[in-house]
Amino acid sequence: MQDGSGRIVVNNLSKTFGRVNAVQNLSFQVEPGSVTGFLGPNGAGKTTTLRMLLGLVTPTAGHATINGQPFNHLGNPGRVVGAVLEAQGFHPKRSARDHLRVYTAAMGLPDQRADEVLHLVGLREASHRSAGAFSLGMKQRLALATALLGDPQVLVLDEPANGLDPEGIAWLRGFLRSFAGSGRTVLVSSHLLAEIEQTIDQVVIISRGQTMFYGKLDDLRGTQQGQVLVEAGNPEALTNALRGAGLTNISPTQHGNRLAVTGATARQIGDLAFQAGTPIYWLQEERADLEQMFFRLTSGQYSGAPLPGQQPPQQLPPQQMPQQMPPQQYQQGTPSGGFPQQGTPSGGFPQQGTPSGGFPQQGYQQPPPPQQQPPQQGWPQQGGWGGNA
Amino acid sequence: MGRLIAAEYRKIFTTKLWWALLIPAAIIALVFAWGGSALGALQDEAETLGGSLPLAFVTFAYGYNFATIFGLIFGATSLTGELRHKTITTSYLTGSSRGAVLAAKLFTYTTIGALYGIICAITGTIGSAIGDEVPAFGAWTQLMLASILVMIMWVLLGVGVGALIGNQVGAVVSLIVYVLVVERVLAPVMNNQGMENVVPYLPYQSAANTTMELAVRLLFGNLPGDLAGDSDTPQVERGIRTVLLLNHVPDWWTNGVIFAVWALVLGIIGWLVARRRDIT
Structure with a gap:
C-alpha cells in the first residue's frame, strides 16, 4: 500500500531507446515539503526520467516509486500525483472547461473542481474557449490546472516555465513554494539553473543520462x-x-x-x-557561482562550436570564467532581457558589488506570494526559456 | 471503471466528430433503403407480380456496407485522436491503469457503435417507409438487429486497429483503403484462383456477407404472392447469389461469428499493444 509520505524515489533507473542510452543508472530521492530542481542540458534525459516515474515510459532497468509504490499501483493516481509534461495536450476543439471535466469524471471529482482550478490559474474568463485558440502560456496554465485537479500530494513539472509570461513565471514560483510549504512534494525540471534557483531547496543535476550532483543547493555551493x-x-x-x-x-x-x-x-x-x-x-x-558549477557538471553534451574569440566554457579554468567571458556571451538565445535584473539598466546580470561581470549569486528577490507580484521584474520572455530535454 | 467510462463519454460528446461521422452513415442507410423500396414498388412491376418486391432488404444491406465505414473511422480515431492531441498522457495519468483506460474506451465505443447502428436502422426504416412501405415487420427487424451488431463490431475493430497502428492518419487511411480497395480486388481474384472457400473468412467479406446473405434470404422469403410459389424462383435466387458473390458463403450468422472473431481479436491485440507503448 501507499505510505502516504509523498516521497519520490528513483532507483538505478535506466532507459535505452535503440542504441541511445537516454538514462543511465539514475538514482535520487525527492522529499516532501521541498521543491527539488531536476536540472540538465537539453537531451540529458530529464523528460524520459519523469515519464518513467509517471509510468508513461517503461524503464529498461531500475524502478521509480511515489509513496513507496510504482505509478500504476497508486489506485487513483490523479489524486496523488499531478503532472505538467511537455507532451501533454488538449483537443483543439474542446473547451478548457470540458477538458477538465473529462478528468474530473475520470478521477471521480465533482465538476465544480474544474471551475476552481480554472480560477486558480487565472483562466476563468477563458473557460469556454477552445484550447486550440490558447496561447502557449495559456496552454501551460491549463496544463497546470489539469495537474492540480485532483489536489495531489506530489507535483511533477517538466519545464513549466516554457511559454509563460514574466508575471506567470513569478506566479508559478510563488505557487510552487507555497505548495511545498504545505508539506507536499514538488519536482520541477529545467535546463536553466537561474530559472529555478530561487524556487528550489535541493537539486538533482544530470548530464548524458547520469547523475552529476544530488543534494541541497547550499551543499552544491559548498563544493566550490x-x-x-x-x-x-x-x-x-x-x-x-x-x-x-x-x-x-x-x-x-x-x-x-x-x-x-x-x-x-x-x-x-x-x-x-x-x-x-x-x-x-x-x-x-x-564567491562560488552556481551557474559555473552547473556548466562544469553538465559540460560537453551537445555543446555548440565556440564563437570566434570565445573559448568553450568547459575548457576554462572555472574560477576564471567571469573575467574571460563577458556576461553578454551567455545571452545567446535570449535576445531580450537575460536574467533577472535589479536596477541594472542594460542587459546585464544582477551585480552585487562585483566590479567585473558577476553572476547571480544570491536570491534577487524573495518569491512573492501568488498574484502579488510586482510587474517590473524583468524575466526573459523568449528564447531563454525555450527548448526541452 | 465507471469513472473512466464516464470520462470517455465526455471525451466523445464534447467534440463534434461523433455526429459528423454519424450523419453520412445515417443518410446512406436512408437513401439506399428508400431507393430499393421505391424500385420494388414501381407500379407496372407491382401489378404484374401481385405486390411490391421487397428490394429494400438488399439495397439497405448493400448501402450499409458503406455506412459502416463511418463507424469504422470513428472507432479508429478513439485512441489515435488522443495520441495525436497528446491527451493520452493525461488520460493515463488519471486512470487507475492503462488496461482500465483502454478497456473503458473499448466499452464506450461499443455502445457508440450500437448508437450508430440504431440510428442507421431508424433512418433505413424511414427510407423504406418513404419509398413504399416497410417490408414484413419481423424480417425487417431481424435485418436491423443484424446490422446493429455489424456496426458495433466495425467500431470495435476500428478501435483495435487504431490502437495497433497508433498514428491517426495511418490508421484511418489504411482501414479505408483496405475496405474499399484491397478486399474488393482481392475477393474476386481469390474466387477465380479456386480459393472461394477462404474468401468468406476475410474481415470485410464476413461483415458484408452477414447483412447481405441475410438480406437475400429475407428477400426470397418474403416475395409477393405470385412469385413466392413460382418454380423458377430458386433458380433466380441462385443467379442473384452468383452475381453478389454469395455462392460459397456460409449462413449469415456464421459470417457474423467470423466477423465478430475478427473484431474481438483485433480489439484485444490493439489493447495489448497500446498497454505497452511508451508515451514519449
Missing part, C-alpha cells in the same frame, strides 16, 4: 570554494607571503599581474600583503 583575485605591486613577494601562510592554491590569471587565490579571504590577503610590504592595486572576492 570562493576565490580572491588580487593585483599586487610585487606578485612574487605576495606569492611567497601567501605560501608562507599556507595558502598554496595560487594561480596566475591572464590579466597581467593578477593572481587568483583559492581558500583565502580578502582580509587575509590584505594582511599578508601588508606584512610582505607590497602594495595592492586591486582586490576582489569572488
Whole structure:
C-alpha cells in the first residue's frame, strides 16, 4: 500500500531507446515539503526520467516509486500525483472547461473542481474557449490546472516555465513554494539553473543520462570554494607571503599581474600583503557561482562550436570564467532581457558589488506570494526559456 | 471503471466528430433503403407480380456496407485522436491503469457503435417507409438487429486497429483503403484462383456477407404472392447469389461469428499493444 509520505524515489533507473542510452543508472530521492530542481542540458534525459516515474515510459532497468509504490499501483493516481509534461495536450476543439471535466469524471471529482482550478490559474474568463485558440502560456496554465485537479500530494513539472509570461513565471514560483510549504512534494525540471534557483531547496543535476550532483543547493555551493583575485605591486613577494601562510592554491590569471587565490579571504590577503610590504592595486572576492558549477557538471553534451574569440566554457579554468567571458556571451538565445535584473539598466546580470561581470549569486528577490507580484521584474520572455530535454 | 467510462463519454460528446461521422452513415442507410423500396414498388412491376418486391432488404444491406465505414473511422480515431492531441498522457495519468483506460474506451465505443447502428436502422426504416412501405415487420427487424451488431463490431475493430497502428492518419487511411480497395480486388481474384472457400473468412467479406446473405434470404422469403410459389424462383435466387458473390458463403450468422472473431481479436491485440507503448 501507499505510505502516504509523498516521497519520490528513483532507483538505478535506466532507459535505452535503440542504441541511445537516454538514462543511465539514475538514482535520487525527492522529499516532501521541498521543491527539488531536476536540472540538465537539453537531451540529458530529464523528460524520459519523469515519464518513467509517471509510468508513461517503461524503464529498461531500475524502478521509480511515489509513496513507496510504482505509478500504476497508486489506485487513483490523479489524486496523488499531478503532472505538467511537455507532451501533454488538449483537443483543439474542446473547451478548457470540458477538458477538465473529462478528468474530473475520470478521477471521480465533482465538476465544480474544474471551475476552481480554472480560477486558480487565472483562466476563468477563458473557460469556454477552445484550447486550440490558447496561447502557449495559456496552454501551460491549463496544463497546470489539469495537474492540480485532483489536489495531489506530489507535483511533477517538466519545464513549466516554457511559454509563460514574466508575471506567470513569478506566479508559478510563488505557487510552487507555497505548495511545498504545505508539506507536499514538488519536482520541477529545467535546463536553466537561474530559472529555478530561487524556487528550489535541493537539486538533482544530470548530464548524458547520469547523475552529476544530488543534494541541497547550499551543499552544491559548498563544493566550490570562493576565490580572491588580487593585483599586487610585487606578485612574487605576495606569492611567497601567501605560501608562507599556507595558502598554496595560487594561480596566475591572464590579466597581467593578477593572481587568483583559492581558500583565502580578502582580509587575509590584505594582511599578508601588508606584512610582505607590497602594495595592492586591486582586490576582489569572488564567491562560488552556481551557474559555473552547473556548466562544469553538465559540460560537453551537445555543446555548440565556440564563437570566434570565445573559448568553450568547459575548457576554462572555472574560477576564471567571469573575467574571460563577458556576461553578454551567455545571452545567446535570449535576445531580450537575460536574467533577472535589479536596477541594472542594460542587459546585464544582477551585480552585487562585483566590479567585473558577476553572476547571480544570491536570491534577487524573495518569491512573492501568488498574484502579488510586482510587474517590473524583468524575466526573459523568449528564447531563454525555450527548448526541452 | 465507471469513472473512466464516464470520462470517455465526455471525451466523445464534447467534440463534434461523433455526429459528423454519424450523419453520412445515417443518410446512406436512408437513401439506399428508400431507393430499393421505391424500385420494388414501381407500379407496372407491382401489378404484374401481385405486390411490391421487397428490394429494400438488399439495397439497405448493400448501402450499409458503406455506412459502416463511418463507424469504422470513428472507432479508429478513439485512441489515435488522443495520441495525436497528446491527451493520452493525461488520460493515463488519471486512470487507475492503462488496461482500465483502454478497456473503458473499448466499452464506450461499443455502445457508440450500437448508437450508430440504431440510428442507421431508424433512418433505413424511414427510407423504406418513404419509398413504399416497410417490408414484413419481423424480417425487417431481424435485418436491423443484424446490422446493429455489424456496426458495433466495425467500431470495435476500428478501435483495435487504431490502437495497433497508433498514428491517426495511418490508421484511418489504411482501414479505408483496405475496405474499399484491397478486399474488393482481392475477393474476386481469390474466387477465380479456386480459393472461394477462404474468401468468406476475410474481415470485410464476413461483415458484408452477414447483412447481405441475410438480406437475400429475407428477400426470397418474403416475395409477393405470385412469385413466392413460382418454380423458377430458386433458380433466380441462385443467379442473384452468383452475381453478389454469395455462392460459397456460409449462413449469415456464421459470417457474423467470423466477423465478430475478427473484431474481438483485433480489439484485444490493439489493447495489448497500446498497454505497452511508451508515451514519449
